Amino acid sequence: MGCPAEKSGDNRERRENIRVRILKKNPVTGISFHDWKTVPVRDAIERETSKKDVRCKGCHGRVKLLSKHVDVGNAPHAVHHSRQDSSYCPLGFYFKQAKDGREPRLSLMPVK
Numbered sequence: 001m002g003c004p005a006e007k008s009g010d011n012r013e014r015r016e017n018i019r020v021r022i023l024k025k026n027p028v029t030g031i032s033f034h035d036w037k038t039v040p041v042r043d044a045i046e047r048e049t050s051k052k053d054v055r056c057k058g059c060h061g062r063v064k065l066l067s068k069h070v071d072v073g074n075a076p077h078a079v080h081h082s083r084q085d086s087s088y089c090p091l092g093f094y095f096k097q098a099k100d101g102r103e104p105r106l107s108l109m110p111v112k
Contacts, residue, residue: 020044020063020078023053041065041076052111054078059092061085061107084108 021036022044038057045065056063056078062085063078079086079093086092090104 019057021055021057022049041078045076055111056089059085059089059107060110062111
């Protein structure tokens with residue numbers, strides 16, 4: 001998922017980079033079940049979502065949630081654990097940097 005969009009005017013791309021998919025939980029038992037919903041990274045961090053219950057909404061790969069970093073000024077965002085996922089995910093930092101015309105694809109190790 002990578003860093004927020006560098007162009008300040010590209011709000012759609014900025015919104016896409018700060019959303020992840022989390023497993024829904026049964027409100028009574030608190031147990032996760034396999035129905036994914038998209039939420040902002042800030043909400044996933046505030047809910048203290050388990051690492052195994054979070055995935056990239058673009059490639060379904062494993063991501064790490066990062067809260068705001070004061071020194072750099074980044075908003076809460078997610079980064080791929082795997083460089084390979086980032087290289088082929090349309091939301092990935094390395095995919096956006098690539099100039100070879102590669103096609104996006106789902107993670108080879110998706111979070112299920």
